[in-house]
Amino acid sequence: MTSPTTSLTKEQIAAFHREGYLVLDAITAQEEVERLRLIYDRLFSDKIGWASGNQFDLAGTDEGDQATLPQILGPSQYAPELKETRYLRNAQGMARELLGEEMLPRNGEHMIYKPPGIGAATPWHQDQAYHDPTIRAYGVNFWMPLDDATVESGCLHFVPGSHKLDVLPHHSINHDPRIHGLEVDDPEKWASKGIACPVPAGGATLHAAFMLHYAGPNRTDQSRRAYTLAFRLPPDQRETPIDNYWSRNQQTARAERAQQANR
Numbered sequence: 001m002t003s004p005t006t007s008l009t010k011e012q013i014a015a016f017h018r019e020g021y022l023v024l025d026a027i028t029a030q031e032e033v034e035r036l037r038l039i040y041d042r043l044f045s046d047k048i049g050w051a052s053g054n055q056f057d058l059a060g061t062d063e064g065d066q067a068t069l070p071q072i073l074g075p076s077q078y079a080p081e082l083k084e085t086r087y088l089r090n091a092q093g094m095a096r097e098l099l100g101e102e103m104l105p106r107n108g109e110h111m112i113y114k115p116p117g118i119g120a121a122t123p124w125h126q127d128q129a130y131h132d133p134t135i136r137a138y139g140v141n142f143w144m145p146l147d148d149a150t151v152e153s154g155c156l157h158f159v160p161g162s163h164k165l166d167v168l169p170h171h172s173i174n175h176d177p178r179i180h181g182l183e184v185d186d187p188e189k190w191a192s193k194g195i196a197c198p199v200p201a202g203g204a205t206l207h208a209a210f211m212l213h214y215a216g217p218n219r220t221d222q223s224r225r226a227y228t229l230a231f232r233l234p235p236d237q238r239e240t241p242i243d244n245y246w247s248r249n250q251q252t253a254r255a256e257r258a259q260q261a262n263r
């Protein structure tokens, strides 16, 4: 069995900065993957975080019973044991190797689940399209599947070098402002340049903050569970904010629940 990677080689660091992504066979131990699957399944089956808008359907309007792309933001606030994982320790160390000592101590995290047979595609997008349009925040996302991620089950695809682009225009999935998930405009242009990155359970892909990426639908009868950790450098203020009309125009049930919860 492959041992977990705890640090990156010089070649991997150079490849990350050149291409914008890396693939690792193992970032944590299989025993931890097994423990994480139990926590993950509980969070989704109990709809933890739904009332506060932290759990929602990334590809839908939250109206039906069955979400096709459920996502949880900040899962460790509901399962504090997630703050003590080997995955987090290893990712933190490698993120520091990539970003340097300036890296912010607090990391972001989310989980995206593609249920067997019905898990929807995560369209081509840049993570920065979701974020504050007044700043430029460089960083790295670690994406660890808890099941072997294949092209058929929804592994990530990247466009090499696209992390050097600024934020491109995006729109809500299906051009429906009730849907939280974003898609870059003209996705076909990028799809033809995408490289699929299958990765075993407990392995990881790493991608830079502006990277164009995609994950296909889950066409298998197995779950595709994935857990993302995000590390950032202190942001630069932009002279001119991005016009992120795609987020301003959204009216999602998730945002409505978050507002209610904060009242």
Ligand SMILES: O=C(O)CCC(=O)C(=O)O
Pocket: 112, 113, 122, 127, 141, 143, 154, 213, 214, 215, 226, 228
């Ligand atoms: O898990 C997925 O389907 C997409 C993940 C992703 O886009 C991310 O974590 O940045």
